[in-house]
Amino acid sequence: MILIVDDKKENIFSLKSLLELHNFRVDSAMSGEEALKKILKSSYSLVILDVQMPGMDGFEVAEAISGHSKARDIPIIFLSAVNTEKKFITKGYTSGGIDYVTKPFDPDLLLLKVKSFYRLSEQSRELNETHRALKLENEFRKEAENKLSQNVEELRSILESIPQIAFTTNSAGDIEYVNERWFQYTTSKDSFPETDPNGLTVSFCIQKAIRSGEHQHFEVSIRPLSNGHYRYHLLNMTPVKSDHTVSKWVGIFTDIHE
Secondary structure, three states: OEEEEOOOHHHHHHHHHHHHHOOOOEEEEOOHHHHHHHHHHOOOOEEEEEOOOOOOOHHHHHHHHHOOOOOOOOOEEEEEOOOOOHHHHHHHHHOOOOEEEEOOOOHHHHHHHHHHHHHHHHHHHHHHHHHHHHHHHHHHHHHHHHHHHHHHHHHHHHHHHOOOEEEEEEOOOOEEEEOHHHHHOOOOOOOOOOEOOOOOOHHHHHHHHHHHOOOEEEEEEEOOOOOOOOEEEEEEEEEEEEOOEEEEEEEEEEEOOO
16 A cells, blocks of 8 residues: 655645556555554555655654654655755655655656555565565474474483383384384394294384374284394384374384293
8 A cells, every 4th residue: 555645635636546546555644743653553565755744844754754663664755846956855865765756746757656666665575574474484393393302302211211112213114213122122223123934024014004094003023132032022003193194103012922
């Protein structure tokens, strides 16, 4: 939306008619004080500001606008019937304006400037919104990562404290963690305990659980490193889900050998 600030109704009417004819949404204010109140309450993409006004003149209004964080990036086009000298123009730029249009204005020239600065303002607004969205997304992701890291550490602490062999895998079945008791049955984190040739393999059990997507249990016979005798264990495979999607699996071997 474009805000027109002018103390004369006829000037506002002519500008508003021209801009609305070209599908711009327009608001108006008849004093600097009224303009500042509106700018703090509403969002504008461009301000067309008359320089010669009673009370606050256009320069004072522009300086006040540039002093508000919410409004300082709004482009301002000054309208002036007099004083197009360098000193006057410089004052306009230093107070926050980005361009001048002299009265009586050329409609085509004014529209060209309005369209250009309006488009730049909208692009800047979109970039700022994208930046804020990315910042929020990044903060949310960091928070989620920290929470996940805490949950993983808590899970590992629990798995270390239980008397069973325990491990976790990712959603594809690749081992991510094993507790100390794992090494009573194999020498490497990346190798499964040896199973009875006539029974189920650990790898088969994991993949079957993954295909089901739900908790599964299997009876497997695995051999400890300390002797050559296989022992029956119940292998429980439990999915860990996030947003209804399996993110990892927890496997626990419970010795059921009699």
